[in-house]
Amino acid sequence: AQKITQTQPGMFVQEKEAVTLDCTYDTSDQSYGLFWYKQPSSGEMIFLIYQGSYDEQNATEGRYSLNFQKARKSANLVISASQLGDSAMYFCAMREGQRRKLIFGQGTELSVKP
């Protein structure tokens, strides 16, 4: 069973608008962490934001925020005021409990239009 699901293979957004990238996860652990990474065309993965399962507030990092809905098992990334440089692949990932490995979703390709 897929542990991390990103249902949007591709998204378009107009420059300066906000966009939400969906991520749902599946785990029976009570303790886990959720991550979002950006991968520009250069290929290098860039860490954006992190949410712990026990964190009571949604994480925010500059223009990035994570809409964490624990009961729904969703951890959507919200990018406010999109910029052309936001065009990239975005990956959601999860680490469960004490397991060492990070599991990634399929990715969403975001294109920002001028």
Add this chain to the structure above:
Amino acid sequence: DVKVTQSSRYLVKRTGEKVFLECVQDMDHENMFWYRQDPGLGLRLIYFSYDVKMKEKGDIPEGYSVSREKKERFSLILESASTNQTSMYLCASRVSLGGTVTFSGANVLTFGAGSRLTVL
């Protein structure tokens, strides 16, 4: 200030060749990882190493082996390359998470730029 370096950005090999992908990190991280990235499949873990000479299979280890003789270097080996191993390979490293569950943004993976392998 490059922190995770993958020695080859692009490689073209022939079926049956032995292929070495090298990864070096300069952050004194205990944990190192090899992922494979394919369109529509995201990143899938091949192998990871939580310390020198220690390794553990990931989700898709078949056809691959790894070597970690020194803390800073983690090598991925394709013993006999096949066309279905044509892919982007990403190396990553992280500090050890220790024996407790400590979730912190500092425990993120740092990735290299990737190695795009084509097997003909």
